[in-house]
Every structure is written in structure tokens, then in C-alpha cells.
Amino acid sequence: MNEIRATLRLQFHRDFTLADAERWVDYYAALGISHIYASPLQMSRAGSPHGYDGVDPTRIDPELGGEAALKSLVSRLRAHDMGLVLDIVPNHLAVGGSENPWWQDVLAWGGDSPYAGFFDIDWHSPDPTLNGKLLVPFLGAAYAEVLNSGELTLDYDAEAASFHVDYHEHRFPIDPRHYGDILRFSEHNALYEQAAFFEALQQDEDAYMSTQDARRQLNKVMESPEAQSSLSAVMKLFNGTSTNAATRLHALLERQHYRLAWWRTASDEINWRRFFDVTELGGLRIEDPKVFEAVHALPLRLVEQGWVDGLRVDHVDGLADPRGYCLRLRQHLDALEEKRPSDAPRNVTLYVEKILGDGETLHTDWGIDGTSGYEFMNEVSGIQHDPANAAPLRQLWHEVSGRNPDFSAEVRLARREVLASLLASEFSACARALHAVARAQLSSRDITLAAIRRALEALIVHFPIYRSYADDTGRPDADHPFFTQAMQGARKALNPPDIGVLEALERWLGGEPPHDCTKDNERQLRQRAITRFQQLTSPVAAKAVEDTAGYRSAVLISRNDVGFDGEHFSHSAEHFHKANARRARDFPGSMVTTATHDHKRGEDVRARLAALSEHAVMFTSQVERWRKMAAPLRQSLPEGLAPSPGDELILYQILLGAWSPTLDSQDNEALEHFNQRLAEWQLKALREAKLRSHWLWPDEAYESACRTFLEGLLTTALLRDSIAAAARTLDLPGAINGLVQTVLRLTVPGVPDLYQGNEFWDYSLVDPDNRRPVDYGLRKTGLDQALPPAEALRTWRDGRVKQALIARLLKLRQRHPLLFDQGDYRPLMADGELANHVVAFTRRYTGYQLLVVVPRLTANLLDNTDRPHIPQERWEDTCLQPDPGCWRSVLTEATLEAGSAGISVASLLAELPVGVFLRADHMDSSTEAPPFHPHSELSK
Numbered sequence: 013m014n015e016i017r018a019t020l021r022l023q024f025h026r027d028f029t030l031a032d033a034e035r036w037v038d039y040y041a042a043l044g045i046s047h048i049y050a051s052p053l054q055m056s057r058a059g060s061p062h063g064y065d066g067v068d069p070t071r072i073d074p075e076l077g078g079e080a081a082l083k084s085l086v087s088r089l090r091a092h093d094m095g096l097v098l099d100i101v102p103n104h105l106a107v108g109g110s111e112n113p114w115w116q117d118v119l120a121w122g123g124d125s126p127y128a129g130f131f132d133i134d135w136h137s138p139d140p141t142l143n144g145k146l147l148v149p150f151l152g153a154a155y156a157e158v159l160n161s162g163e164l165t166l167d168y169d170a171e172a173a174s175f176h177v178d179y180h181e182h183r184f185p186i187d188p189r190h191y192g193d194i195l196r197f198s199e200h201n202a203l204y205e206q207a208a209f210f211e212a213l214q215q216d217e218d219a220y221m222s223t224q225d226a227r228r229q230l231n232k233v234m235e236s237p238e239a240q241s242s243l244s245a246v247m248k249l250f251n252g253t254s255t256n257a258a259t260r261l262h263a264l265l266e267r268q269h270y271r272l273a274w275w276r277t278a279s280d281e282i283n284w285r286r287f288f289d290v291t292e293l294g295g296l297r298i299e300d301p302k303v304f305e306a307v308h309a310l311p312l313r314l315v316e317q318g319w320v321d322g323l324r325v326d327h328v329d330g331l332a333d334p335r336g337y338c339l340r341l342r343q344h345l346d347a348l349e350e351k352r353p354s355d356a357p358r359n360v361t362l363y364v365e366k367i368l369g370d371g372e373t374l375h376t377d378w379g380i381d382g383t384s385g386y387e388f389m390n391e392v393s394g395i396q397h398d399p400a401n402a403a404p405l406r407q408l409w410h411e412v413s414g415r416n417p418d419f420s421a422e423v424r425l426a427r428r429e430v431l432a433s434l435l436a437s438e439f440s441a442c443a444r445a446l447h448a449v450a451r452a453q454l455s456s457r458d459i460t461l462a463a464i465r466r467a468l469e470a471l472i473v474h475f476p477i478y479r480s481y482a483d484d485t486g487r488p489d490a491d492h493p494f495f496t497q498a499m500q501g502a503r504k505a506l507n508p509p510d511i512g513v514l515e516a517l518e519r520w521l522g523g524e525p526p527h528d529c530t531k532d533n534e535r536q537l538r539q540r541a542i543t544r545f546q547q548l549t550s551p552v553a554a555k556a557v558e559d560t561a562g563y564r565s566a567v568l569i570s571r572n573d574v575g576f577d578g579e580h581f582s583h584s585a586e587h588f589h590k591a592n593a594r595r596a597r598d599f600p601g602s603m604v605t606t607a608t609h610d611h612k613r614g615e616d617v618r619a620r621l622a623a624l625s626e627h628a629v630m631f632t633s634q635v636e637r638w639r640k641m642a643a644p645l646r647q648s649l650p651e652g653l654a655p656s657p658g659d660e661l662i663l664y665q666i667l668l669g670a671w672s673p674t675l676d677s678q679d680n681e682a683l684e685h686f687n688q689r690l691a692e693w694q695l696k697a698l699r700e701a702k703l704r705s706h707w708l709w710p711d712e713a714y715e716s717a718c719r720t721f722l723e724g725l726l727t728t729a730l731l732r733d734s735i736a737a738a739a740r741t742l743d744l745p746g747a748i749n750g751l752v753q754t755v756l757r758l759t760v761p762g763v764p765d766l767y768q769g770n771e772f773w774d775y776s777l778v779d780p781d782n783r784r785p786v787d788y789g790l791r792k793t794g795l796d797q798a799l800p801p802a803e804a805l806r807t808w809r810d811g812r813v814k815q816a817l818i819a820r821l822l823k824l825r826q827r828h829p830l831l832f833d834q835g836d837y838r839p840l841m842a843d844g845e846l847a848n849h850v851v852a853f854t855r856r857y858t859g860y861q862l863l864v865v866v867p868r869l870t871a872n873l874l875d876n877t878d879r880p881h882i883p884q885e886r887w888e889d890t891c892l893q894p895d896p897g898c899w900r901s902v903l904t905e906a907t908l909e910a911g912s913a914g915i916s917v918a919s920l921l922a923e924l925p926v927g928v929f930l931r932a933d934h935m936d937s938s939t940e941a942p943p944f945h946p947h948s949e950l951s952k
Contacts (some may be wrong), residue, residue, distance in 0.1 A: 014093050015357050016322055016601070017046035017829060018758075018822050019765045023609055023783050024051050024073075025061050030081035034088045039792045041092040043815075044822025047321060048089065049097040049765060051609065053082065054310060057106050061783060062609065063099075064326065065106035065293060068113060069307045086319045090355070097322035097361070100311050102304075102337065103330035104287040107131075107294035108150050110183035115294065119148070120174075120185035122269025124220060130303050132285035132295040134441065141271055142283050148270040149278040149291055150182050160258050164265075164272075166194070166250040168243060170234060173227035177265065179272075188223045189213045190267050191230075197249055200242035202233045276708070282437045287330065288551040289434040295547075299332040304340065312344055315360055318353035322361035324384055324603075329366065329478045329550040332543045335378050336483070338364065342379035363603055367553070369477035370577040374599060375490060382595070382602020385765055386575025389606050391591045392753045393570065393618055394583025395851060398869050401628035402567070402581035408632050409567045412639075413658030419578040422565040424501075426556035427473045429702065434555055435548065442544040443468055449520050449541050452534045459513055467506060467514040472549055474501030479550045482522025482542050484535075491522075521545050562612065563701035566662040570621030570669065574610045582625070585851050585868070589839035592853070596761035596837040604762035606753045607770050609783065614776035615753060615767075617669040620739075620746030624668060626871035627741065634738050635664060641731045645724035647717040654717030656704060659697075663722065664735070666693065671739035672775045673747070673809045677732055687726050691719055693777040745871040747773075747808055747880035748925045752851075752866040754814055755926045758821040759855070759864045761837050771818050772811030795819060801903045802923045808880055817903065821928065824902050828930075831857045842917065844890030849873065850917055852892055856933075863894050865920045865927040881925045887918040899929040 020040055022033055033048065040048065052063035055073040063073070072079045089095055107115045114127040122128065123135055123144065135144055151158045158164060158179070165178045166186075175186040175194055186194070192207035209226045213219040233239050250261045265272060273281070278291045285295030297303050314320040323341070328334045345360040352358070366374060366383045374383060406417035416422060431439045443465045450459040475498040480491040487495060499518055503511050520538055529535035562572035572578045595602055607615040624631055639660065647654045655663065670690070675682055698705045698715055705711040726732050750773065758764045767774070769786035772794070776782040794812045801820060804813035825832050835857035842850035849869050855862040867873070873882045893914035900907050904923045908915055920927040 014046045014095065015359070015829070015833075016095070016097065016361050016763055017825055017832075018044060019047045019049035019097055019603065019763060020045045021049045021605075021609065021765055021767045022051065023061075023768060024053060024063060024076050026059060026075040028785070029075070030077040030085045034081075034085045036788045036792070037085070037088045037092060037094070039788060039795065041094060042792075042795055043771065043819055044826055045094065045766070046826075047095045047097050048085075049324065050099060052099045052101050052326070054100070057109065057111055061780060064101055066101055066104075067106050067109075067111040069101075069105070070310055072310070082314075082319065095321035095357070096319060097324060097363075098311055098314065098320045099324045099326060100308075101326045102296065102298045102307055103327045104293045104295050106292055108148075108292050109181050116183065116185055119146070119268070119270050120187055121220060122146075122187070126220070129300055130296060130306070132297050134283040137283045138444070139281065139283070142281075144269070146270045146284060147273055147277065147282050148184065149273040149275050149282060151179065151272055151274050154274045155272055158272075158274075159262055160253060160255075162251065162253040162257075164261060166247055166261060166264070168247070170231070173231045173234070177261070184265075184268070184270065184272065186264065187268055188226065189219060190264065191226075193264050193267065194246060194250070197246045198239075198242045199245070200236075200239050202236070203239045203242055206230050206233060279434055279436050279708075283441075285438070285547065287327070288554055295330065297332070298337060304337075308341070308344070312348065315345060316348045316351050318356035320360075321357050322363065322381075324363040324365065326365050328364040330547065332547065333483060334364070335375065335481055338362065338378040338380050361601060367478050367575050369494070370579065372477050372494065373490070373594065374602075375481065375488065376598055380599075382599035382762070384608070385603035385605035385762070386608065386610075387591070388604040388757065388760070388762065389573065389608075389611070389615075390576040391583065391588050392606060392756055393573075393576065393622060394580065395585055395588045395868050396619065396622035396749050396752070397568065397571065397582035397625040398628075399582040399584075401625050404628040404632065405581075405625065406567050408628070408635065409565075409658075409661065412635065412661045413566075413656075415564065415658055417565070417567050419561060419565050419567070419572075422561040423557055423579075424473050426560035426564070426702075427475075427552055428469065430552050430555045430560065431469055431472060433708075435551060438548050438551070439465075439468070439472075442541070442548045445537070445541040445544040446517060446520060449534070449537045450516070452531070452537050456516060459516065463510055463513045464517070466510050467502070467517055468545075470502035470505040470510075471498055471514060471517060472552055473505070474498045475549050475553070478553045479546045480522065482546065484525065484527045484539060486525035487522030495522075558612075559700045560702055563662075563697050564658070564703060566658070566665060568621060568625055569662055569665050570613065570618040570625075573612045573618065574608070585848075586839075588851065589837075589853065592760045593837050593839075600761050600833065602762045603765045604757050604760060605765040605767065606757050607767035607774055607776075607782075608765075609767070609779065611776075611782060612778045613666075613669060614774035614782060615770060616746065616750040616774045617666075617777070619749035619753060620671075620742045621665060621669040622749050623742045623745035623871050624665070626745065626869055630738070630741070634734070635661060638664060638731065638734065641728075641734070642721070642725065645721045645728070647720070649713060649717060651704065651711075651714070654704075654714050655721055659701075659704070659718060660721070662697065663690075663694065663725070666690065666777070667725070667735055668739050668742055670775050670777060671736065671742075672773065673740075673743040675736075675739075677736035683726050683732075687723060689777060689781055690722055692781060694718055694722055696778055741871075743809075744874050744877065744880045748867065748870050748882075750774075751814060751817060751880065751926050752868065754817055755821065755864065755866055755928060756851075758818065758825070759832075759862065759928060760853075761832075761835075761855075764822075764825075766818065771815040773814060791815065805879055805881060805924060817926070820903055824928070824930070828857075828860060828862075831855060831860050831862060835860075835862065840892055840894060842890055842892050843914070844917075845888045846873070846886075846890040846917070850890060850892070854894060859933045861895060861931040861933060863892075863899055863927070863929040863931065865892065865917065865929075867921065867925060870925075882921065884918040884922055887916065887921070890917040891915060892917060892920065895931065895933075897931050897933070899931045902928040902930055 053072050054066050055068040055071045056063045057065045072082050117125045117127050167178050177184040191210035195207035198204045216222045287293035331337050349358050362380045363384050364380055368387045410417045446464050447461045450456040477494045481488055526535045526538040699707045704714045794815050801816040804816040835855035838854045840852040851868055852865045873886045891914045894910050896910050
């Protein structure tokens with residue numbers, strides 16, 4: 013059985029099930045994939061499009077086919093020496109609704125529920141109405157309004173012998189100890205008498221278990237039609253729009269372990285941790301061993317059975333102790349190695365979804381194999397953007413939008429807004445935790461809560477990464493530079509007295525190890541404050557960077573994506589090489605990817621926009637022209653023009669990036685489909701930016717005007733055709749960039765991950781657009797044709813050239829696994845006129861060397877060619893000097909001899925825009941396979 017060599021990310025849902033994936037396993041195998049990398053398979057909400065809203069982690073989702081379908085898929089994979097990597101979600105579960113049994117139990121029993129400790133709930137809120145209760149903010153209007161509307165209806169579940177309140181899709185269970193408050197209204201004697209049995213539970217120390225007897229008795233009484241009729245009459249006393257009904261229902265609800273509330277109260281008052289600001293997703297206390305065991309029982313069993321060869325941990329930064337969690341999970345996985353079937357890989361791989369900030373590296377003491385590869389997307393993007401055009405594009409953005417072109421400034425502004433709105437309750441909880449630390453010492457007792465809030469806000473606003481990883485032993489050395497950077501920025505934003513408070517926060521948040529405290533209470537308070545802080549900075553970063561600033565700042569929007577450092581317009585080839593060398597040294601098995609279910613723009617959209625970075629002058633003049641032509645399409649609203657100049661400029665960028673090479677500006681049907689996709693993106697972009705509209709208070713007039721403007725751009729012939737002509741200039745350099753990032757992903761250190769369907773061009777936008785159905789039949793036909801890449805290049809617009817490159821390189825990885833798993837990484841610098849336009853490196857392992865050569869910044873090198881391939885003569889004297897010897901092309905039939913003068917790039921890239929070559933070193937013995945012959949290998 014193969015170790016993980018190359019993964020294919022599949023998004024499972026009810027319209028693409030485990031059985032659907034099984035149908036295409038032969039194709040995945042033929043492409044060269046070693047493992048399917050599955051979206052979460054544990055049971056999620058009905059109709060979930062992604063699986064990240066789990067409701068029962070103990071079961072495989074029946075909508076996907078359940079465990080039987082998973083077994084069948086794994087059996088098919090094993091028949092092809094393939095395996096499965098499973099995405100797991102330990103941070104949260106879906107709450108609200110009625111599908112999560114753990115959450116329903118907590119609502120019914122409060123702190124007495126065995127699951128009360130599973131969720132991260134503050135049962136001791138300073139709000140007296142929430143003491144011992146949860147805020148449940150799922151109402152569509154103010155509580156009093158909903159209560160009097162009759163929308164809240166008391167109901168009885170005959171099968172479970174339980175009472176609950178229904179509200180649309182939500183179910184709010186009634187504590188069994190208060191069933192008597194309902195049953196005492198019955199005029200049926202036997203039913204009335206049941207009230208006493210349930211009321212007696214209030215004095216029963218084992219009420220949770222004793223309630224089963226009371227339920228059985230109630231069920232028996234309810235077999236009587238008369239009892240059923242009587243209970244129906246009782247329900248009417250609580251339901252309806254009368255004042256008396258509302259009063260009775262309110263009195264009953266006030267006795268429960270939750271307080272129903274309008275959804276708008278969540279940001280200010282919620283007393284349990286959410287996933288970011290999503291109230292439908294409740295945070296788990298996975299640091300509790302009982303919770304860990306319950307959540308991981310199923311995936312660990314699948315690992316033991318040999319069904320799963322690797323785990324990917326979603327949102328590891330949301331956990332209280334990421335390092336401790338990963339080490340615990342690694343310990344469990346290691347303990348299962350000897351229990352796995354003999355034909356399954358011994359080592360079980362462990363990845364984490366981790367967003368790395370500028371200059372941040374993954375901690376090496378977590379016991380993991382790497383990340384899910386988002387940082388590689390950023391590294392590739394960086395070398396494909398032209399630094400020479402950063403200044404003019406920044407000027408264009410500033411002049412048109414009126415906004416600061418400094419991405420970091422936009423992030424700081426967004427962080428402040430997020431703290432004051434979306435995550436205000438979480439911010440208050442963190443401030444209170446720090447205030448408790450202050451009150452624990454006489455020396456800091458006079459530090460006020462208000463001062464802590466000011467200092468804390470400044471610290472988080474300037475925090476440069478998702479989070480730090482302090483624990484009882486203090487702050488790790490790796491975190492010091494980032495905390496120092498945050499402190500420097502915060503000091504400049506605070507007055508002198510508050511700077512002293514800031515210094516105290518630095519000590520309490522890990523600068524001084526909690527274990528050095530002489531008092532246990534103070535130690536525990538500091539530990540809690542550290543946890544609250546670190547679980548706050550992570551969602552603040554996500555909401556401020558990815559979901560706010562990323563839609564507000566668009567010097568070039570291709571540099572704003574998940575895992576990107578938008579403050580840098582570009583990166584040097586040296587930066588790219590250093591990142592690869594570091595991965596080879598520290599995490600050679602880490603995933604590398606260029607497209608994910610999380611991306612904001614598809615990999616080939618970003619590739620086209622990277623090419624736009626080379627056309628700053630052209631783009632500037634075109635924008636000026638388009639804005640004049642589009643003036644009649646804009647609408648004047650009380651708050652200003654619609655769209656705003658910034659939103660209009662972002663739209664032009666997206667149009668150019670997503671306008672595929674096959675989209676004909678005269679094809680009305682295709683344009684209408686394009687318009688619909690763009691409209692979905694636009695609505696999300698406007699609300700995420702939070703400038704003229706917002707998810708919490710959408711401005712429908714502005715959104716409608718922007719939608720009308722978009723339609724006008726695509727239906728006004730002169731304007732549409734001008735935009736289409738500009739898009740055509742990006743076709744060739746954009747395609748080259750797309751092929752370059754494909755080759756790099758498949759050859760640099762790490763495990764390449766292919767997102768579903770992206771073996772053809774990917775012009776998708778943000779979800780749900782990037783989760784559209786994949787035409788695997790078309791892709792299978794393309795692969796079956798087995799076109800050599802050079803031949804597929806002739807019809808490059810259909811995407812088969814990209815697929816051909818992927819197939820060739822995955823077969824190469826299959827034939828030479830150690831070269832890629834353990835091979836070294838050495839940058840190779842070019843010489844000559846166009847040296848800056850070449851990125852090259854070699855990899856070597858026991859007798860074989862790989863040479864990879866790709867171009868960069870190619871827009872001005874294509875002359876009048878009609879395909880994405882730089883003419884040979886344009887390379888002039890540019891050359892590389894790899895080790896002397898015979899180099900055979902993996903992608904073509906070419907064989908090149910490297911001598912003391914090196915090899916010209918024109919020769920290396922004579923037939924294709926990218927080059928991958930293999931050299932056998934006959935001076936070394938090798939356990940690797942013999943040299944790779946492209947056509948014979950693909951014919952197998």
C-alpha cells in the first residue's frame with residue numbers, strides 16, 4: 013500500500029456521495045492520485061454543502077451513504093493501492109436546529125447534562141439573566157415580538173415522551189423537571205398525576221437517569237385517546253397569540269437553562285464560544301479528555317481498521333491548546349500503527365489547517381507532518397506578480413477608491429471594527445478574564461476594566477498573526493517577534509497610563525509563565541486569560557483579514573486570498589526558494605496546494621490577475637475609459653454612487669480574471685451564466701467588505717444597484733467588447749502562469765494536493781462557485797486520449813494540456829517516490845538577459861536528479877504567438893548550469909546534454925512553456941526505479 017504521494021480534494025454532499033466518488037476511482041488512479049482527501053464525512057446538518065457543520069461526530073453521514081458506502085469506497089481505493097485522508101473538525105459542531113443530540117441535551121438539562129462540559133460555555137455570566145443559562149440567539153425578531161406572534165409553539169414528541177418548543181427549524185427542549193408546569197393544566201386525572209413524578213425529579217440527585225422511568229409512565233398514559241385529547245387542549249393554553257398563552261409560555265421558558273433571544277444580540281451578549289461569528293456553530297472544549305475521546309472515537313476507529321491513512325485537522329488555531337491537541341492525537345495515531353492491517357501504511361499522516369502570517373513558520377514540536385498547504389498558494393502567487401508595477405497599481409487604487417493602498421492599514425481598521433461589532437461579546441469575555449487576573453494581585457488591583465479594554469484592543473488591532481501559542485510554561489520563543497511587533501504598534505496607539513496596562517497584559521499573556529505563580533488561583537486565572545486571548549485573536553484575524561480587508565483593498569485582488577500576506581504585492585524568487593528549502597528540511601510531507609474549498613478566487617483566476625500585474629499602464633488607461641463609458645450605468649443613492657468607485661474597480665479586476673479564454677463576448681447564453689456567477693460573488697463581496705452593505709444589515713438598494721451595473725457592463729455592447737478585448741490580453745500569460753503553478757506544486761518539496769476538477773482550467777470564484785459539480789466524464793475522456801503535453805498545447809484552451817502535465821508528473825512521482833519524499837532542494841540561478849524571468853531548481857536523491865525550469869513575468873515575452881509558449885528566440889543568451897550530463901525531458905522526447913557552458917533556456921523550453929528533466933547519475937547505485945520514459949509510462 014502506498015504512502016501519501018498525491019491527494020485529490022473532494023467535496024462530499026448529498027449530490028456527490030461516497031458512491032459517486034467510487035464511480036470515478038479508476039480515473040483518479042489513472043491520473044496518478046494516491047489518496048482521496050475527503051471533506052468532513054461525520055454526520056452534518058441535512059443538506060450541508062460542505063460538512064463543516066457537524067451534528068453527530070460518532071456517525072458517517074447517512075446523506076453521503078453512511079459507513080457501508082465508505083467501506084465500499086475504501087475497498088475500491090485499496091484495489092488500486094490508493095487510500096483516504098479524512099478532514100476532521102474538532103473545534104465546533106452545528107448548534108441550533110434540532111439535529112445535534114449533544115446540544116439538545118445541554119439545552120434540556122443545562123449544567124446537569126453529561127454534555128454540558130463538551131461546549132465552551134460560560135455558565136457564570138455577569139448578566140444576571142444568564143446566570144446558569146445559555147443565551148440562545150436564534151429568533152428572527154425581538155423575543156417579546158416573537159413570543160406574542162405565536163411563532164413559538166409548545167409541542168409533545170410522543171416517541172421520546174418529551175416536550176419542546178418549536179420555532180421554524182429550531183427545537184428548544186423543556187427540562188423534564190418542569191414537565192409538571194405543563195401537565196398540571198390537564199383535566200385528565202392520570203395525565204395530571206404525572207406532573208408529580210416529573211416534579212419529584214427536582215429533588216432527585218440522579219434525575220438525569222431517573223427521568224426514563226417517568227417518561228415510560230407518561231408514554232403509557234398517553235396511549236389513551238382521552239389523554240391525547242386532554243394534552244392537545246393543554247397545548248392550546250400555551251400556544252397562539254393571546255396574552256394569556258404568551259404569559260404561560262414565557263413563564264415556562266424562564267425556568268429553562270437557556271434564554272431565547274433575537275439573533276442580533278449574539279455579537280454583544282453570547283456566553284459561549286462560536287466558530288468565528290457564526291452563531292450556528294458552537295465551540296467544543298476538545299482539550300477535555302472526555303470530549304476528545306467522544307469526538308475522535310470514529311476517525312480513530314477508521315484509522316485502526318486501515319480505512320484512513322491520514323487526518324487533516326480543520327481550524328487548529330481555534331483550539332485552546334493546539335500543540336497539546338496535536339501531540340495527544342499523534343500519540344493516539346502512533347498507538348494504532350501496530351493494530352492497522354498489514355497492507356495499510358504504518359505511519360498515519362497528520363496535517364493541520366493553519367494560516368501562517370508574514371514571517372511565521374509552523375512550530376516543529378507539534379508532532380504533525382505539515383499544513384494543508386495554503387502558504388504555498390501565497391508563495392507561488394508572490395513570484396508571479398511584477399514588483400515593478402506595485403507603485404502604479406497602488407496609485408490607481410488610491411486615486412479611484414480614495415482608500416489607503418496599504419493593506420496593513422486596512423487590516424488594522426478592520427480588526428478594530430470586528431472587535432467592536434462581530435466579536436464584541438468574545439472581546440468582553442477576554443477583557444473580563446484579564447481583569448480577574450488584575451484583581452488577583454494587590455499591585456494590579458486598581459487596573460480598571462475600561463483600561464484593560466483599551467490596551468487589549470490596541471494589542472489585538474496590531475497583532476500580526478492569527479495567534480500565539482503560550483501555555484503554562486509561557487510564550488514560545490517562536491512567538492516573541494510577533495508579540496513584540498504587536499506591542500510596538502499598540503504602544504503608539506495608547507496614552508502613557510494605558511501603556512503601563514499594556515505592559516501588564518504582556519506579562520499575563522505568557523510573558524511570565526503561569527506556572528511561576530505562587531498561588532494556584534492566580535495561575536488558573538492567567539491560564540484562562542491566555543486561552544481566551546488566543547482563541548480571540550484567531551477569529552479576529554480571519555474576519556478582519558480574509559473576510560473584510562480582503563474585500564476592501566484591491567491594489568490587485570489576486571494578492572488577497574486565504575493564507576496570503578496581502579501587505580506584500582510580490583515576492584522574489586529567493587523568497588520562494590527559501591520557503592521550499594525550509595519545507596524540505598522541517599516538513600517534507602506537508603501538503604502543497606494552489607486551490608482549495610476555501611479560496612476566494614480559483615487558481616487560474618489568480619494566474620490571470622498576476623499577468624495583469626505586468627500591464628499596469630494598460631489597465632490604468634482601460635479603467636479610466638471604462639469608468640467614463642459606464643457612467644450612465646451608475647445610480648446615485650443617498651449614501652453615494654452605486655457602485656462605489658472602489659467596488660467598481662474590484663469588479664473590473666474580477667471580470668478580467670474570471671473571463672475564461674473560451675468565453676465569447678457574443679455568446680448571450682454563456683454571458684448570462686457568467687453574469688449569474690458574478691452576481692453571487694458580488695453580493696458576497698459587498699457584504700464581506702462591510703462598507704456599503706453588511707451581512708447583519710444589508711443595504712438592498714445598494715446591492716440591487718450594483719447588480720444592475722454588472723448586468724449593464726455585460727449587455728452594453730461597446731463596453732462589454734472592450735472588457736473582453738482586455739481579457740484576451742491575459743489569456744496567454746495567464747495560461748502560462750497556470751501551467752507554471754501546476755508544475756511547481758507537483759515538483760517542490762511536499763505532497764501535492766489537487767482540488768476537485770482542477771486538472772482542467774479553474775476560473776472559479778468564492779464558494780459556492782468553487783464547489784460546482786465536476787464533469788469527470790469529460791476529464792476521463794481527456795485523460796484516455798493520452799495526448800503528449802506538446803500536442804495538448806495546440807488546443808490549450810480546453811485545459812487538456814494542464815491535465816497532461818499533471819498526469820505525467822504524478823506518474824513520475826509514482827515511479828520515483830524517494831526523489832520527491834527525501835530529495836534535497838537546490839535553487840538554480842539563471843544567467844543572461846532574462847535571468848530574472850526564470851525560476852529553476854534541482855532535486856537529488858541516490859542516483860537521480862530532477863531539474864525544474866519555469867518562466868515568470870512572461871506577459872511581455874510572448875510577441876505575436878497564438879499559444880502560451882514563449883518563442884525560443886526571446887530567451888536570447890539566458891541559460892542554466894545544472895550538473896553536467898544527459899538530461900531527459902519528462903514532458904517531451906527531448907534529451908539535452910549539459911556541459912561546462914550549461915544549457916540555454918531556449919533549449920530547455922523549446923517545446924513547452926515549462927520544463928521538467930530527469931538525470932540518472934550512474935556513479936551512484938540506486939534503489940529507485942530506472943529512468944522515466946514518458947510515453948511508455950503513460951501507456952501502462
